[in-house]
């Protein structure tokens with residue numbers, strides 16, 4: 001897909017109001033900036049070289065609009081400046097085959113195949129995996145009286161869970177988490193001064209990841225089990241699809257499962273600790289956990305933007321958007337739009353209805369939504385039951401991630417209990 005260069009677009013849209021999405025204060029707390037953009041210029045052409053949508057109705061419509069392409073490989077490569085693409089051949093190969101980058105009908109076919117890994121029987125087996133993994137991690141810190149929500153829990157938990165669901169041998173699970181982090185870091189890195197180092201790590205991760213998954217597919221082909229690799233291998237073989245494409249789909253699911261959930265846990269702990277009356281309400285009535293989880297996803301979503309490319313000229317709001325333009329769909333901004341949500345900046349665990357866009361509606365609607373909700377429900381319930389006196393650690397600083405527009409989370413969130 002042809003992507004317009006920043007230079008071409010900038011010439012056409014000089015003298016625009018600028019909004020600095022990468023300003024340190026905006027990366028830490030972007031909601032005031034989103035509000036300003038939504039009120040002043042909700043379909044904004046940014047100096048970053050792409051259009052930014054901040055209204056709920058525009059973002060939701062764009063996610064469902066087949067005139068927008070999800071194939072962002074060219075966009076990603078465009079953003080890498082002088083980086084030698086030979087350094088990232090494995091990374092490109094894995095990403096460009098994954099369903100998140102595809103449009104109908106390729107996407108329809110891949111999504112249907114991927115659904116075969118999410119059978120009712122499989123889903124029923126997940127709850128005990130999630131509970132046991134959460135308990136094991138909390139056992140490690142229970143007697144310390146303090147922990148880092150990120151390094152002791154959130155950065156490990158979703159990776160260990162999805163690795164077990166995929167039937168990845170225990171000895172390899174730590175590698176898998178490292179690979180997901182290396183690939184995700186590079187994905188969020190365009191513009192960074194360390195880009196070459198991130199690129200090398202991500203490419204090596206993609207190569208090693210593919211090798212392991214290919215090996216597991218080969219094993220499960222001969223001796224299938226009930227894990228997700230077996231279910232997907234059976235589906236690919238039964239329907240006559242090329243097994244060579246399966247490692248990319250598996251890596252896509254593994255990475256998507258790890259990166260978002262790992263950020264959502266500290267975002268949720270932070271929201272609860274900053275709103276003690278809501279925390280107390282949840283502690284007094286644990287049955288509110290399902291609506292609390294939806295509110296956490298709405299309030300501080302871990303994937304604040306997803307990108308699309310215009311396949312043809314189109315008009316959004318009063319703006320004409322040329323074919324080839326890059327469009328950033330502000331899920332985080334949409335989730336705080338007062339046209340859709342009463343008191344959108346209030347954290348309210350009993351909010352109903354709560355039709356947030358955190359899982360991105362449309363054909364790419366999060367494939368792992370059932371697993372994500374189950375993980376978050378079990379994780380927060382267990383955390384509050386086992387550590388009832390949870391509070392920020394007054395002696396240590398939280399470190400919100402401050403480098404990425406597409407992944408919003410924490411690098412460190414120290415707490416006491």
Ligand code: HEM
Nearest residue numbers: 099100256257260261264306358359360364366367368372
């Ligand atoms: C809180 C946790 C999660 C959040 C907020 C989240 C969010 C999202 C969003 C916004 C999208 C749409 C991306 C786009 O339109 O470009 C998406 C897609 C996807 N998610 Fe999730 N996700 C979460 C957890 C998971 C889990 C646990 C899994 C795996 C089991 C998963 C697998 C996927 C996959 C494979 C896609 C691509 C679907 C497609 O292209 O059809 N996600 N997710």
